[in-house]
Amino acid sequence: MAERPQGAALLRLSGWGRVAVAETTARRPERIGEVASALWAAGPGGVIARGLGRAYGDAALNQGGDTILTERLDRLLAFDAATGALDCEAGVTIDDLVDVFLPRGWMPPVCPGTAFVTLGGALANDVHGKNHDRVGSFADHVRWFDLLAADGAVRRVTPDSDPALFAATCGGIGLSGIVLRLGLALERVPSPAVRLREERMASLDDFLSAFATRARAATWSVGWIDALARGGSLGRGILETAEPAPAGTAVARDRRGALPVPFDLPGSVLNAAGVAAFNELYFRRVPAGGRERSVGLRRFLFPLDALSGWNRLYGSRGFRQFQCVLPDAEAEKGLRALLEAAAQSRAASFLAVIKTLGGDGRGFLSFPMRGITLALDFPNRPDAPDLLHRLERITLDHGGRIYLAKDSALSPEGFARMYPRLDELRRVLAAVDPQGRFRSDMARRLRIREDVA
Amino acid sequence: MSGETWVVLGASSAIARAFARLVARRGDGVILAGRDREDLDILAKDLALRGAASVHVLGFDALDTASHPDFARDCRRLAPGRLGVFLAFAYMEEQASVDAEPDLALATIGAGFTGAVSVLHRLAPHLEDQEGGHLIALGSVAGDRGRRKNYVYGATKAGLHAYLQGLRARLHRHGVTVTTVKPGFVDTAMTFGRPELFLVASPRAVAEAALKAALKGRDEIYAPWFWTPIMAVIKAIPERVMKRLDI
Ligand SMILES: Cc1cc2nc3c(=O)[nH]c(=O)nc-3n(C[C@H](O)[C@H](O)[C@H](O)COP(=O)(O)OP(=O)(O)OC[C@H]3O[C@@H](n4cnc5c(N)ncnc54)[C@H](O)[C@@H]3O)c2cc1C
Numbered sequence: 001m002a003e004r005p006q007g008a009a010l011l012r013l014s015g016w017g018r019v020a021v022a023e024t025t026a027r028r029p030e031r032i033g034e035v036a037s038a039l040w041a042a043g044p045g046g047v048i049a050r051g052l053g054r055a056y057g058d059a060a061l062n063q064g065g066d067t068i069l070t071e072r073l074d075r076l077l078a079f080d081a082a083t084g085a086l087d088c089e090a091g092v093t094i095d096d097l098v099d100v101f102l103p104r105g106w107m108p109p110v111c112p113g114t115a116f117v118t119l120g121g122a123l124a125n126d127v128h129g130k131n132h133d134r135v136g137s138f139a140d141h142v143r144w145f146d147l148l149a150a151d152g153a154v155r156r157v158t159p160d161s162d163p164a165l166f167a168a169t170c171g172g173i174g175l176s177g178i179v180l181r182l183g184l185a186l187e188r189v190p191s192p193a194v195r196l197r198e199e200r201m202a203s204l205d206d207f208l209s210a211f212a213t214r215a216r217a218a219t220w221s222v223g224w225i226d227a228l229a230r231g232g233s234l235g236r237g238i239l240e241t242a243e244p245a246p247a248g249t250a251v252a253r254d255r256r257g258a259l260p261v262p263f264d265l266p267g268s269v270l271n272a273a274g275v276a277a278f279n280e281l282y283f284r285r286v287p288a289g290g291r292e293r294s295v296g297l298r299r300f301l302f303p304l305d306a307l308s309g310w311n312r313l314y315g316s317r318g319f320r321q322f323q324c325v326l327p328d329a330e331a332e333k334g335l336r337a338l339l340e341a342a343a344q345s346r347a348a349s350f351l352a353v354i355k356t357l358g359g360d361g362r363g364f365l366s367f368p369m370r371g372i373t374l375a376l377d378f379p380n381r382p383d384a385p386d387l388l389h390r391l392e393r394i395t396l397d398h399g400g401r402i403y404l405a406k407d408s409a410l411s412p413e414g415f416a417r418m419y420p421r422l423d424e425l426r427r428v429l430a431a432v433d434p435q436g437r438f439r440s441d442m443a444r445r446l447r448i449r450e451d452v453a
Numbered sequence: 454m455s456g457e458t459w460v461v462l463g464a465s466s467a468i469a470r471a472f473a474r475l476v477a478r479r480g481d482g483v484i485l486a487g488r489d490r491e492d493l494d495i496l497a498k499d500l501a502l503r504g505a506a507s508v509h510v511l512g513f514d515a516l517d518t519a520s521h522p523d524f525a526r527d528c529r530r531l532a533p534g535r536l537g538v539f540l541a542f543a544y545m546e547e548q549a550s551v552d553a554e555p556d557l558a559l560a561t562i563g564a565g566f567t568g569a570v571s572v573l574h575r576l577a578p579h580l581e582d583q584e585g586g587h588l589i590a591l592g593s594v595a596g597d598r599g600r601r602k603n604y605v606y607g608a609t610k611a612g613l614h615a616y617l618q619g620l621r622a623r624l625h626r627h628g629v630t631v632t633t634v635k636p637g638f639v640d641t642a643m644t645f646g647r648p649e650l651f652l653v654a655s656p657r658a659v660a661e662a663a664l665k666a667a668l669k670g671r672d673e674i675y676a677p678w679f680w681t682p683i684m685a686v687i688k689a690i691p692e693r694v695m696k697r698l699d700i
């Protein structure tokens with residue numbers, strides 16, 4: 001193994017799915033002032049920023065090169081209690097914001113399904129939540145950011161000051177530089193709880209008509225699909241819609257802190273029979289007539305965070321995640337094809353998640369478009385790449401797009417077809433980082449920087 | 454609100470940052486003391502947003518002992534109620550570098566021992582006067598046994614431990630608790646990337662253990678607790694065996 005430079009670590013890092021791995025020289029600045037020197041110290045293999053490593057694939061990996069870990073850049077800088085304008089360092093997490101600001105009646109407007117992401121990571125993937133129809137994605141709430149670019153200079157970027165660099169960085173998977181600080185607009189919430197309505201959906205058609213008629217109008221909505229169900233019950237699942245609970249609603253035990261998964265489970269636990277039994281229970285848990293109750297915002301928004309390190313449930317081979325969005329017009333046919341392909345393959349998908357998205361994001365590589373998004377995960381068995389390839393084809397056939405934050409298998413050709421603004425991104429990157437100092441395994445796989453490769 | 458104001462010495466340390474956040478959350482006041490004032494100004498904003506009753510930043514260099522009398526006076530002035538002390542600073546280089554450059558040995562002792570004694574000795578009369586309060590200092594498991602791999606740093610910490618024992622007896626008579634916290638390996642800049650580490654704790658876990666121990670008036674703790682049995686074994690190894698071991 002290579003010699004360890006002073007203050008650096010030789011690490012073997014992986015994406016959250018634990019399939020993609022990279023050996024890298026990592027530095028972890030404790031202060032903003034140390035980031036520039038970490039950038040200078042990076043070698044010829046290029047460098048990429050990494051937050052909490054919640055991207056599933058290779059977005060934050062740089063095999064043979066350098067990595068800058070941003071998790072210690074975690075200071076809050078300013079908050080205006082009249083407007084909700086928050087300034088902070090890019091390693092601050094959603095979890096920390098909820099912890100500090102929810103008791104004061106404020107929330108990050110966009111929350112992904114886990115609170116353990118940094119704001120830098122949320123920006124670089126332009127993440128979306130269960131309220132995309134209403135509030136858009138993360139970048140829509142970014143007032144400004146400070147970007148440390150390849151030349152070592154720090155640029156303050158607002159949506160108006162440099163729209164191209166803004167769009168290249170929001171959703172830009174870290175390739176324009178390192179976000180050091182950002183300004184975010186928090187949203188007021190009347191209480192730390194929601195009124196949650198859960199209903200059984202007997203089939204995909206049920207879901208689609210619920211989405212069309214009322215789910216898009218709800219404050220939050222998300223569906224859980226039993227991805228093993230086939231035939232007439234293909235796409236059956238539970239639809240959750242939620243509204244802010246009125247002020248004064250109390251909730252018990254909505255705390256952070258989680259049970260750890262201390263070791264890799266044997267790969268056999270999440271086999272088809274086990275998953276089928278789980279999915280059946282998950283479906284039956286909600287009474288046939290539905291139910292409504294108050295639950296804590298944390299529990300509603302971040303259900304998986306109660307088990308820390310749950311990615312180990314899939315054993316040491318890891319797992320694959322697939323998420324795509326299909327435009328409304330193609331959603332019915334496309335979703336049916338995707339779910340059939342998943343149910344047919346022996347790779348048992350645990351739960352699938354279905355949501356609506358409201359419109360395009362601001363970034364050149366922002367994932368959202370108006371339509372319906374489906375996320376599946378399955379163990380990394382030998383046939384997983386085949387299945388992912390089939391899912392990519394179906395997505396393309398229906399004019400859809402695969403989400404880079406979840407991806408480890410997309411082809412460069414498929415990528416170029418799904419992301420029509422790729423050339424705009426390439427132009428900005430060629431100007432701001434002519435030598436291609438910022439690199440990642442994902443950027444290489446998708447051939448984003450062909451100009452410097 | 455407990456009316457306590459904590460002076461955090463070496464406030465840019467990761468463990469110190471975690472400790473300052475804990476007490477800010479309790480609504481205590483904080484005085485951040487260290488060399489990187491620019492960075493401490495940033496931490497000050499963070500602590501204010503997390504609930505600190507007051508936050509001040511003071512320049513502090515452990516090696517500049519001539520400045521310590523004024524520094525101690527400033528601390529006294531900035532603490533409207535009771536002053537608490539959290540000493541986090543220390544200097545550690547790889548033993549191989551120290552062996553190649555003996556001046557690094559002097560620098561290690563100068564910051565971690567001489568500097569610590571200098572500042573604590575000047576804060577002590579104030580602690581005596583206030584008849585109560587807490588002093589916490591970060592020692593190390595390295596101070597429990599001299600090891601080939603870092604014995605100058607270990608000796609610095611051993612000296613600090615003994616000093617704190619005496620200071621504890623002195624301040625005990627005035628109701629002030631003195632808590633020596635001996636961390637094992639902690640995930641900070643001091644240790645980042647060293648491949649030989651095991652059972653590495655988060656800075657936050659160590660800070661929490663330190664505060665809890667001080668509030669209970671404990672004298673010496675290991676953090677996390679499981680270093681207690683480990684160090685009992687390490688301390689029991691006879692010298693004639695120890696000198697042959699590669700640890
Ligand atoms: C359980 C779970 C649920 C999820 N649910 C959702 C969801 O509902 N919606 C959604 O949109 N996403 C979701 N995600 C994906 C997740 O939100 C994103 O992958 C997010 O980017 C992870 O943030 P991170 O801090 O872990 O970043 P990492 O995974 O470490 O990095 C992600 C990308 O951000 C870049 N990056 C990180 N920090 C910086 C910085 N300071 N400057 C520049 N670039 C940077 C990296 O280079 C990389 O390209 C989920 C993930 C998990 C594990």
Ligand SMILES: NC(=O)c1ccc[n+]([C@@H]2O[C@H](COP(=O)([O-])OP(=O)(O)OC[C@H]3O[C@@H](n4cnc5c(N)ncnc54)[C@H](OP(=O)(O)O)[C@@H]3O)[C@@H](O)[C@H]2O)c1
Nearest residue numbers: 465466467468488514515541542543593636638639641643
């Ligand atoms: N990390 C571990 O595994 C471990 C284990 C046992 C004990 N400890 C102890 O824990 C304490 C905190 O260390 P850490 O792990 O958090 O490492 P750290 O982040 O490197 O902190 C060391 C701190 O000491 C400060 N310092 C060094 N020389 C100084 C001087 N002359 N004057 C003032 N401040 C000075 C540094 O300040 P600057 O920012 O100005 O450099 C820095 O804030 C130390 O006492 C250490 O011995 C650590």
